[in-house]
Amino acid sequence: MAKLTKEPKMARPPITEMDVDEPHGNQDSADEFSSEEEWEETEAASEDDESHVKQEDDVEDEDDDEAEDENENEDEDEDGEPEAKRARTAEEEEKLRQSRAEQKQAKQERKASKPNAPLIQEAKAIWETLRQKKLSARDRKSEMKALMDLVRGKVKDIIFKHDASRIIQCALKYGDQKQRDEIAGELKGHYAELSKSVYGRFIISKILSYCSADYRGLVVKDFYGKIRKIVRHKEAAIILEEAYVQSNGTERNKLLEEFYGPEFALFKNAGGRSIEELIAETPEKKPVIVKHLREVLNSVLEKGFTNIGHLTIVHRAILEYMTFAEEKQMVDLIELLKEHLVTILHTREGARVAQLCILHSGPKDRKLIIKSLKSFVVKIAKEQYGHAVLITIFECVDDTVLVDKAILSELMADGLTPGDFLTDLLMNRYASRVIMFLLSGRNRKIQPPYLIKELEEMDAVRARTSKKDDALRKEQLLKAVSPPLLKVLEERCDELVRDLTSGAVVVEAVFHAHGDKTTLLRNIAKLAGGAATDVAANGKSDEPFNAIKKLKADVAAAKQQEEGIDMNEHVMVGRATTYILKDIFAPRRKFGAPATAEKPESLEFSKLLAAELKPNVAYWLRRCAEDPKRTSGTAFVFVALLERGAPEARKTILDAVKKEKKLDEQLQKRVAVRVAEQAAEAKAAGGDADEKPTAGKRKRKTNKDKATPAPGAVQASSGIQTFLRVYSEMSKA
Incomplete structure (x- = not known):
């Protein structure tokens, strides 16, 4: 029989926050025990992870190990080499078995001698x-009743241990409202203390998420008078943020x-006032x-916190300080803040x-x-708010070379396929504002009012802290971008013009970007x-099949579908693309604004567009006549070409209509029939809606509530009718 050697003792991994419970936040904790599935496989190891193991127990284990080591060393010769292996006798095997049984x-x-050990073991089974x-649901209700009968009145005694804490968390998650409130009631008055515990803080998080509003209010009240200490505590600050x-x-x-002084921490009778109200x-x-x-x-900032990004209360405190402090005090705080800005x-x-840090910094x-x-x-x-920081950098920083290398180079970087990153930015609601700010600056049609207001409020300070001329700074950034x-616009225009967000960037780039835009317009x-049926399918080419390109094309198609972009829809059909x-070629003007000379890019594009439409002008106009209501966007493209296009574009459209004999008369007859049919359908639909109003909803005000318009007005509202009127006037001229 081979010699029985000592088995190596498995190292016990340290307990981490992720092992304890779910990450911070108010998200649903349905999967907070996902990492606990390992508990079933390593029950013995997890039980040995008790936080209050006595020191003498560890010493005993070390003595046992040393004894085994001595026994092994006896089998070694003088040179340190082990002797030949020999079979153990039956007596030795029995002694070894008894020794291990005694240790176990x-x-x-x-x-078993630890406090509440039997209770915790029974609770673990449940x-x-x-x-x-x-x-x-029936079995869960039964198990919850058994668990509550077991832990009732003893919750405070067990929750500071990691395993028992998880049990109570599970009870708060799956119990009914009465059971949840009962657990929260037992912990009343100890919320602030529990929030400082590595394991107990997760109980408070569950109380905030699942218990009734009364107990959530009690948690907040228990923090009163202790906010300044809690915000500096690593564990408790997370619960304070949730509250x-x-x-x-x-x-x-x-x-x-309570950040404003001791008196506000002691007296809460007149509390709830903002710093603006207090100073006023x-x-x-x-x-x-x-x-x-x-x-x-x-x-907080000097304590050694590596991340204050999750503490919204601290963000607000910093903003209030920078709003009401003197400029010198503000500059001193920037020294502490400049490394934390990316996290907030x-x-x-x-x-x-x-x-504000960028505005007041040197x-x-x-x-x-x-x-x-x-x-x-x-x-x-x-980011919904973070994009404003990049815009502030474009407004304030004089070193445009640095901005180009550090900021613009990342914005314009390509992904796995050319233009991936930038294409995503152009279609993003907030990132597109960053690009359009570089193109058109403080455009009130594009940028939100609050951002324009903030930038205008910074102008007085920016005049002192930034020396470069605004026009020169904008010109240098625009040349770089x-x-x-x-x-990217040239290569991906078929995708970008089908999205309203990125389409607006395309329009701004045509008018403001530096460089030759002929290829883009073409x-x-x-x-x-x-x-309408001649749209080329994506990915069709004469190139050999490539599996990687095919996978990328499938991913791109899935993403386009998710974003509501139909690449198989003709651009003259979609309402967004016609806009x-x-x-x-016909930028929208304010109502009543005087007509101005069209831009060279607009005139050039109108000629290119008319040349592409020329073979199918009659086809598109007949399509508009078949459905005047849903094809207004298509018809108004032709109207704009006649009214505001280049002379060559206007002539191309007029000649194409005249080439088809009596096309205008055919269109007028067909439009009259379709308008009458649609009016009858709308009247019938309106009558049914009046007979069966939707209960509980306010009736939406529409043009139908007004007096019925004259037949001529109804016809004039459709795009094809407007085109026929404009065509008639121009053909006679």
Whole structure:
């Protein structure tokens, strides 16, 4: 029989926050025990992970190991080499078996001697069943009743251990409202203490998520007077953030006002006032409030926190300080903030703080801030609030070479296939604003009003901190961004013009980008060629089959479908694409604005578009006559070509209509019939709607509520009727 050697002792992995429970947030915790599935396989290892194991137990284990090592060393010769293996006798095997049995029994006895050990073991058995996702509602209710009978009155005694904490979390998740509130009631008065526990804080998170509003309010009240300490605690700060996010405006002010001084922490009777209200009521307290705010911020920023991105309450405190502090004090705080800005851009307050830091910083600090954004530029551009920070950089930073290398190079970078990253940005609601700001600046038709207002408020300070002329800065940035942007637009225009967001970028690029745009205009015009059924399928070519290209094309097609882009729809059919085409050669003007000379790009595009439409003008007009209501976009493209197109484009359309004998008369007759039919259908549909009104909904006001328009007005409202009228006037002229 071979010699029985000592088995190596398995290393016990450290307990991490992810092993304890779900990540911070108010998201559904249905899968918070996903990592706990390993518990079933390594039950012995997890049981040995108790946080309160006695030190003498470890010493005993070490002594046992040393004894075994000595026994092994006895088998070695003088040179350190092991002797030849020999078979153990039956007596030795029996002694070894008894020794191990005694060690196992001693271990079990030590565990059984711990407080609440039997209760936790019984609760674990119930928890193993309760946490199963496929458990029926009836069985879950029965298991919850058994668990509540077991832990009732003892919740406070067991929740500080990692395994028992998970059991209570599961009870809060799957219990009914009465059972959840019962658990929360047992912990009343201990919420702040629990929030500081590595395991207990997850219980408070579940109370905020699942328990009734009364207990959520009690959690917030238990934090009163302790906010300044809690915000500096690694674990408790996470729970404070959850409570802050779930609170209303008044409750948020009560939590935040403790940063303003000790008196606001002690007296809550008149709490719930914002810093603006406090300073307006007692202006003499402004220096004291600002001083206490700075003390809190210093303690948080200098404590060694690596990330304050998840603490919205801290973001608001920083913004309030930078709003009411003196400029010198603000500049001092920027030294502490400049490395944290990239982590707080996702919130409204955090983005505003970053804007103010960039505005008031000197050239060196601005350079450090811009470098800290490296590799995050694309993500920031897609942020609802973060994109405003990039726009502020374009407005304030004089070093356009640095901006080009650090910011624009990432925005214009290509993905796996040419233009992937930039194409995604152009179709993104927020990133497209960044690109269009580079093209057209503070355009109120494109940028949201709040952003324009913020930029205008910064002009006074920017005049002192930025020396370069605004026009020169914009020109240099536009020159840097134009070549890669035009290249992507030329290659992907068939996809971009079918989306309203990216289509608006195409229009702005045609008018403002630097460089030759002839290829771009020609590629867009080619999309209008042919009939509605002549759209080329994506990916068709004479090239040999390539599996990688095929997979990429399938992924692109799936993404286009998800975004609502139909690549098989002709650009003269889609309402969005007809708007884009018309905006290029006939830009929309304000109502009543005087007519101005058309731009060279518009005139050039109108000629290219008319040349592509020339073989199929009669086809498109007949299509419009068949359905005047749904083809208005197509018809108004022809109307715009006649009214605002280049003379060559106007002549092309007129000649194409005249080439078909009596086409205008045929169209008028067909339109009259279709308009009458559609009016009858609309009247019938309106009568049915009046007879059966939708209960519980307010009737939407439409033009149908007004007086019935005259027949001539109904006809004039359709695009094809407008075209026939304009064509008649021009053909007679």
